[in-house]
Each structure stands twice: as C-alpha cells, then as structure tokens.
Amino acid sequence: TALKTAQAALAASEARRGDRILRAPFAGVLGLTSVTPGTLISPGSVITTLDDMSGVRVDFPLPERYLGVLPVGAPLTATTDAFPGEEVNGRISLLDTRVNEQTRAVIARAEFPNPGNRIRPGMMMRVAVHQGRRQSLAVPEAAVQYEGQGAFVYRIARGETGATAQRVEVQTGAVESGYVEIVSGLANNDRIVASGLNRIQPGAPISVEGENAQGRAQTKGGARATQAARP
Numbered sequence: 001t002a003l004k005t006a007q008a009a010l011a012a013s014e015a016r017r018g019d020r021i022l023r024a025p026f027a028g029v030l031g032l033t034s035v036t037p038g039t040l041i042s043p044g045s046v047i048t049t050l051d052d053m054s055g056v057r058v059d060f061p062l063p064e065r066y067l068g069v070l071p072v073g074a075p076l077t078a079t080t081d082a083f084p085g086e087e088v089n090g091r092i093s094l095l096d097t098r099v100n101e102q103t104r105a106v107i108a109r110a111e112f113p114n115p116g117n118r119i120r121p122g123m124m125m126r127v128a129v130h131q132g133r134r135q136s137l138a139v140p141e142a143a144v145q146y147e148g149q150g151a152f153v154y155r156i157a158r159g160e161t162g163a164t165a166q167r168v169e170v171q172t173g174a175v176e177s178g179y180v181e182i183v184s185g186l187a188n189n190d191r192i193v194a195s196g197l198n199r200i201q202p203g204a205p206i207s208v209e210g211e212n213a214q215g216r217a218q219t220k221g222g223a224r225a226t227q228a229a230r231p
Contacts, residue, residue: 028052053117060127061105078125088112137182143194144180154193154200167202
C-alpha cells in the first residue's frame with residue numbers, strides 16, 4: 001500500500017541520515033577542521049581531531065638499571081617550555097614489557113593531570129624522576145665519549161715511565177648541571193682528561209703540569225685533567 005511504501009522510504013531516509021552522523025567515542029575537545037557544510041568527503045577522510053584533555057600521557061625511555069627502583073606508581077615531575085618555572089606532578093602508569101636492545105632502555109608511560117587543558121598533545125616535556133639525594137661519582141660532560149652503545153673516559157695512569165692516557169669503559173647515569181654521573185668504571189679521585197680529547201689516544205704519554213688549587217691540571221697537547229669526585 002501507499003502507507004507502507006511511505007514508511008519504508010522514511011525508514012531508509014532515517015538510516016541514511018544515521019550513517020551521516022558522527023558520534024564521539026569519548027568526551028573531549030575538538031580541533032580545527034577544514035571541512036565545511038556541503039563538502040563531499042571520502043571514507044577515511046579526516047574531518048577533525050578529538051582529544052581528551054583532562055589528563056596527559058607521556059612516553060619516555062627509562063634506562064634498564066632503574067627498573068628495580070622505579071616501579072609502576074613511582075612519582076615524577078614534568079616541565080615544558082610553554083610554562084617555565086612550573087612543574088606538573090604525575091606517576092608512572094605503565095612500563096613496557098621489553099627492553100630495547102640498542103638503547104638498553106624500556107619505554108615508560110607517565111600520566112599527569114591537566115587542569116585547564118593547558119598542556120596540549122604533541123608538546124615537548126622534560127620528565128624528572130625523584131629518587132632522593134645520593135652520593136655518586138660525577139665527571140664533566142665533556143670528559144665522556146660515546147661509541148656505539150657504550151661510553152668511556154680517559155683516565156690518567158701513572159707508571160715508571162710517567163703518566164699515560166688509559167681508556168676506561170664507564171656506565172653513566174644521570175646528567176645534571178654539566179656533569180655526568182658515573183655508575184661504574186671509575187674510583188673516587190681517579191684523574192681523567194676533561195678536554196682536548198681529540199688529541200688523546202689510548203696509551204699515549206701525557207705530562208700533567210700547572211696543577212691549581214681546584215685540583216685541575218693542564219696536560220700536554222692542550223688537554224685538561226680533573227678528578228672524579230662525589231658531589
């Protein structure tokens with residue numbers, strides 16, 4: 001009948017209209033769009049973006065040596081250049097199941113609250129993990145050389161024929177204020193070459209001269225020596 005035909009046409013129209021309605025899968029904030037009413041779009045076309053701004057997730061590499069002391073739930077802070085001097089407190093929410101064989105690090109995911117939606121997706125953030133104060137060896141950043149997956153320094157070794165530059169493999173830790181933490185490889189008060197490393201070769205003889213009150217010395221070839229110390 002005409003009524004049934006009209007009802008079928010109405011149902012078909014409502015179904016087509018339903019296919020044209022986009023429903024957000026979660027509550028969030030819409031980004032910009034270049035699509036205007038009446039524009040023809042193809043399946044898979046990006047119309048806009050939708051972001052949940054209530055919280056922020058940050059993924060960062062965590063060296064494997066810290067896995068034993070930084071479990072899921074460990075507190076940390078983050079900063080961004082957009083808001084200098086401000087810190088955001090968060091926690092580690094997830095640790096990846098695998099360690100990267102090249103970097104010897106695991107990807108950690110941290111979650112931070114985002115009141116006012118100030119932090120935006122894609123922003124660069126610096127993550128700091130607080131372990132409390134500890135004593136450890138530290139050397140100037142310029143003294144540490146990197147090769148492949150490892151790091152090394154030149155330690156000044158003294159023998160019967162004088163001082164020589166001895167290459168020593170080290171395990172590094174935190175970097176702060178121009179100094180690199182040395183987890184292993186050096187002993188307290190070991191003397192190392194801190195500059196002019198392009199002129200130094202393993203086993204090369206060096207002469208330390210002009211030592212000053214700060215414990216630094218000028219070495220042959222323009223290199224400078226300093227001591228591994230516990231700050």
